[in-house]
Amino acid sequence: MPARNPFHPDELFADYVAECDEHLTAAVRTLLDLEADPDRVDPTQLHALFRNFHTVKGLSGMVGLGDAERLAHQLETYLGAVRKSHTTLSADGVTHLIEGVRTLEQIIAARRDQTPPPDVNYLLTRVTSLIPDQPRTVPKAAPPDEVSPASVRGKIDGALKQGAKAWRVTFTPSATLSDRGVSVNTVREQLKALGEIVAAEPTVVAGGGIRFAFLVTSRADDFASAVPGEGVAVEPFAALPSGPATPSLASPSLVRVDLGRLDDLMRTIGELVITRARLDNGLGRVASALPAAEWRALQETSQVMERQLRVLREGVMRVRLVPIRDIFARMRFVVRDLAQETHKEIDLGLVGEETEIDKFVVERLADPLLHLVRNAVSHGLESTAERVAAGKPPQGRLDLRAATAGGVVVIEVEDDGRGIDPDQVFTQAEAAGLVLPGTRRDAAAVLDLICMPGFSTRETVDRASGRGVGMDVVRQAVEELGGTLDLDTRRGAGTRFIVRVPLTPAIADALIVAVGTQTYAALQASIREVVLVEPAALTALENNELLRHPGGVLPLLRLGDLFQTARPSGPFPALVVGEGVQAIALAVDRVIGLREIVVRPMADPLLQVHGLAGATELGDGRAVLILDAIGLSRYARTRRRPA
Numbered sequence: 001m002p003a004r005n006p007f008h009p010d011e012l013f014a015d016y017v018a019e020c021d022e023h024l025t026a027a028v029r030t031l032l033d034l035e036a037d038p039d040r041v042d043p044t045q046l047h048a049l050f051r052n053f054h055t056v057k058g059l060s061g062m063v064g065l066g067d068a069e070r071l072a073h074q075l076e077t078y079l080g081a082v083r084k085s086h087t088t089l090s091a092d093g094v095t096h097l098i099e100g101v102r103t104l105e106q107i108i109a110a111r112r113d114q115t116p117p118p119d120v121n122y123l124l125t126r127v128t129s130l131i132p133d134q135p136r137t138v139p140k141a142a143p144p145d146e147v148s149p150a151s152v153r154g155k156i157d158g159a160l161k162q163g164a165k166a167w168r169v170t171f172t173p174s175a176t177l178s179d180r181g182v183s184v185n186t187v188r189e190q191l192k193a194l195g196e197i198v199a200a201e202p203t204v205v206a207g208g209g210i211r212f213a214f215l216v217t218s219r220a221d222d223f224a225s226a227v228p229g230e231g232v233a234v235e236p237f238a239a240l241p242s243g244p245a246t247p248s249l250a251s252p253s254l255v256r257v258d259l260g261r262l263d264d265l266m267r268t269i270g271e272l273v274i275t276r277a278r279l280d281n282g283l284g285r286v287a288s289a290l291p292a293a294e295w296r297a298l299q300e301t302s303q304v305m306e307r308q309l310r311v312l313r314e315g316v317m318r319v320r321l322v323p324i325r326d327i328f329a330r331m332r333f334v335v336r337d338l339a340q341e342t343h344k345e346i347d348l349g350l351v352g353e354e355t356e357i358d359k360f361v362v363e364r365l366a367d368p369l370l371h372l373v374r375n376a377v378s379h380g381l382e383s384t385a386e387r388v389a390a391g392k393p394p395q396g397r398l399d400l401r402a403a404t405a406g407g408v409v410v411i412e413v414e415d416d417g418r419g420i421d422p423d424q425v426f427t428q429a430e431a432a433g434l435v436l437p438g439t440r441r442d443a444a445a446v447l448d449l450i451c452m453p454g455f456s457t458r459e460t461v462d463r464a465s466g467r468g469v470g471m472d473v474v475r476q477a478v479e480e481l482g483g484t485l486d487l488d489t490r491r492g493a494g495t496r497f498i499v500r501v502p503l504t505p506a507i508a509d510a511l512i513v514a515v516g517t518q519t520y521a522a523l524q525a526s527i528r529e530v531v532l533v534e535p536a537a538l539t540a541l542e543n544n545e546l547l548r549h550p551g552g553v554l555p556l557l558r559l560g561d562l563f564q565t566a567r568p569s570g571p572f573p574a575l576v577v578g579e580g581v582q583a584i585a586l587a588v589d590r591v592i593g594l595r596e597i598v599v600r601p602m603a604d605p606l607l608q609v610h611g612l613a614g615a616t617e618l619g620d621g622r623a624v625l626i627l628d629a630i631g632l633s634r635y636a637r638t639r640r641r642p643a
Contacts, residue, residue, distance in 0.1 A: 013111070016063045019202070019210075020056050020108055024101050025326050027052040031101065032332045035094045043083070047175055049097070050079045054173065055210045056104060058184045062202050062212075067120050068107045074127045075100045080178070086132050096127050098336075155198040156237075159217035164195070166237040167223055169214045177231050184212050187232060194218050194226055259359055262320055266506045269313050270598035273507060274617050276305055277595070281620050310596070317504050321356035324402045324411070327366055328353050331373050331400060338377040345384055345395040346377065352402035357409045358504040361481055365411070365501065368474040372413040372497050373398070375471070380417035380495050390492065392416070407503050407525045408483075414496035420489040422446050444582050447487040448634070451475040482508075482523065482599070482613060484630045486579060498579075508599055510626070511575070512592040512618070516565030519624050520588075521597055521616055526629040528576045528583070530591060535570070547574065547585050557636040558587040559627075562611070565589075577629040584633045599626065611635060 030045050030052075057072035075097060081087045103123055110117035156166050171187045191197055195218025202212050215237060220226060224234045280302050287295050328350045339346045357365075381396035388394055401412040422445075429449050453472040478485045483501030502508060502525050510521040511530070531549070538556065539546045545556040554576065560567055574585040597616040613628035 013063055016059050016065075016202075017108060017112060019059055020068075020104070021326075023052040023055050024105060025329050027101050028098070028333055029329045031094060031098050032336060034089065035091075035098070035336070041089055046079060046083050046089070050076060050083060050175060050178070053079065053100075054178060054183075058173070058210060058212065059202055061185070062200060065107065065111055067117055068104055071100060071104060071107070071120050071124060071127075074124055074131075078127055078131050081131050083175075084179070087130065090130070093130050096123065096130065098333075099123060100127065155196070156215070156217060159196070159198075162219075164217045164219045165223065167195075167216045167218060168235050168237040169216055169227060170233045171212045171214070172231050172233075173210065173212075174231060182228070182231060187212075187228070188214070190228060191216050194220050194223055257319070259320075262316065263360075265316055266320075266504075269309065269316060270507055272309055273313070273596055273598055276302070276309060277618060278621065279305075281618075313507055317358070320358050320360070320504065322359050322362055323353065324355050324357055324362065324409075325353035327362060327369060328400055328402070330366070331369065334370060334373055335377065335398065338374065342377060343383070344377065344381055346381065347395050347397050349397065349399040350401075351399065355402040355404055355409060357402075357501075361409070361501055361504070364477055364481060365499070368477045368499070369400075369411070369413065371471065371474050372499075373400075376413060376415040376417070376495070380415040380419075382418050386418075404503065407508070408500050409503055411499040411501075412496055413499075414494060416494040419491045419493055419495050420446055420450070420487075421491055425449050443487050443489060444634075446489070447485070451485070479630060480601075482526075484526075484578075486582060506599060508597060510595055510597045510616070512595050512624070513573075513575070513588040513627075514590045514592060515559045515563055515588050518563065518565075519592065519618070519622070520559075520627050521595070521624050522575055522577075522586075522627045522629060523599075523613075524594065526577050528578075531574050531576060531585070532571050533574045533585070533587065549576070549585070551583070554583055554585045555636050556585045556587055557632060559632075560587065560589065562632075575629070578633045582633055584636045586627070586629065586632060597624075597626075 027049055030049050034041060034045060053072045053076040057069050057076055060066075060068035060072060078087075078093065078097075082089045082093070100123060103118055103120060106118045107120070109115075160166065169187075169191060171184055173182075173184060177183070188197065188200075191214055195216045197214050197216055199215040200212065202210055216223075227234050283295070283298055283302055290298070332348060332350070335346055335348045338344075376398055381398065382390065382392075384394045387396065397416040399412070399414045401410075401414070403410050425446050426449070434449065434452060451471045451474070475485045478499055478501060481501045483499060486498040486500070487495070488498065489495040502523070509524040511524055511527060513520050513522060531547075533547060533556070537548050539548070539553075545558070547554045547556045556574065558567065568589050572587055572589060573591050574587045576583060576585050578584055595618065597618075599614050600616060601614040611628050611631045612625050613631070614626045616624050616626055618624055
């Protein structure tokens with residue numbers, strides 16, 4: 001079997017996709033800023049855009065994606081003409097640049113998914129028409145470099161045996177060099193004239209720039225001096241060591257790690273957490289059989305191991321954390337398109353873009369946030385005429401906010417539109433037989449209804465919403481992450497959706513409680529506080545119990561009644577969960593303590609039960625169920641809702 005060539009374009013494609021995504025996301029942010037205020041064009045913005053497209057062009061050439069290389073080249077050429085004051089950045093220009101980003105994403109996705117790519121000729125012609133002194137024909141694709149099927153090792157060894165030398169050449173592009181016509185393509189052609197390029201690899205440098213590394217074999221005695229020196233570094237390359245692996249050309253400071261490998265590492269850490277808990281439990285059993293000094297030494301070792309595992313867990317979590325900025329930037333794109341489609345004026349505010357969240361969670365929040373933003377534009381924000389008639393500013397306001405609170409990320413989507421009319425929601429729900437007349441019409445009940453599959457308050461269908469799907473998907477996705485979805489709305493004043501999800505769903509701190517003879521775990525992130533309830537502090541109302549609490553009156557749900565165990569006599573602890581009108585107190589028999597647990601979700605639909613979020617294992621080997629505080633809160637609300 002031939003040796004794997006790590007420099008083949010196909011082997012670079014995963015890194016290529018990741019790099020292009022970063023540069024195109026940055027380009028989107030800059031372009032949307034320019035579109036919002038086209039009269040104030042900052043030269044640094046033009047430079048950043050030029051660098052984004054220049055990098056995508058070079059990377060696309062490396063992997064042989066000709067359409068992406070051609071399109072990025074034309075976009076770069078247009079920006080170069082703007083930077084040199086040969087033309088201006090017109091509104092059409094910004095529109096074509098934005099469309100260019102979208103098309104580049106589609107080209108890359110088509111290559112990744114092995115689907116037909118989009119036709120770029122029309123857009124290329126439009127961009128070319130904006131560039132002065134350019135032919136109005138579409139530039140032809142340059143054939144990518146051919147990559148020999150022979151291994152890099154074989155090429156270098158063969159060249160060395162014939163008296164050639166091997167060189168490592170690195171080229172760092174810059175805007176100054178590009179203005180003078182020096183690019184990766186010109187350097188590559190000069191290297192081909194001096195010898196043979198046996199391998200090439202792009203790498204990212206600090207600050208988001210790009211560097212190209214080449215392995216070249218040449219017989220030229222003056223190779224080092226013949227290569228143009230500006231932006232180029234040349235050094236001898238020693239013979240490759242024997243063995244199947246070929247070392248990387250570069251020594252980048254950044255390492256890309258597949259998320260699946262981090263998942264495997266997190267699972268291993270979870271197993272270590274369980275093993276350490278078993279060790280701690282075993283030490284408790286043998287404490288009486290060991291001399292005090294020996295037992296203390298073992299106990300100290302166990303405690304040191306616990307601290308080290310926590311440091312390891314937090315370190316892996318930090319590696320998995322990514323800023324939510326990229327999702328927010330995509331939402332700007334969505335709002336722009338929806339505003340043009342609905343002819344609404346929208347002012348989008350973004351707060352907390354640097355908030356970091358687990359990569360797994362980020363990927364699964366993208367669609368829910370997209371639904372919330374679309375609903376805000378379609379359902380929430382009024383047309384310009386309606387806003388003016390209601391005494392509001394003609395431009396609607398939409399805010400996306402993100403912040404961390406302990407081990408929880410809070411994301412808010414808020415608009416200043418018409419709000420949700422509970423009467424309208426319940427009228428439609430009663431007509432559909434979803435609720436009984438006289439049901440309480442609080443915000444929690446409204447949220448429950450609009451999150452029912454197929455329920456919609458829109459009678460017409462548009463691209464943004466109104467198809468009876470969306471909010472049920474949002475709630476399901478959030479709750480699958482162990483989070484909550486809350487609603488705050490005022491008629492005529494706007495709507496705010498609040499999403500709360502844990503920073504990472506794999507390993508968490510949990511409160512271990514007992515109900516009867518059974519032990520349960522409740523995630524600490526979902527618990528506001530633990531209170532000791534005196535029976536005298538309870539009030540009975542319509543077969544329900546209410547607890548007088550400093551924050552107001554809370555409904556009490558006895559887990560003992562739910563799980564059919566005897567009620568405790570005297571005071572008992574209760575877990576306060578939820579926010580606002582959705583807050584409840586969950587009564588338990590006793591609190592055992594705080595533990596670090598590995599969350600095992602119940603994926604089998606036959607095992608899923610409302611009120612239970614999953615299972616875990618404690619140090620004694622027992623399987624313990626994890627309480628779903630949010631599901632229990634919803635059960636308590638529906639149980640007391642009828643008037």
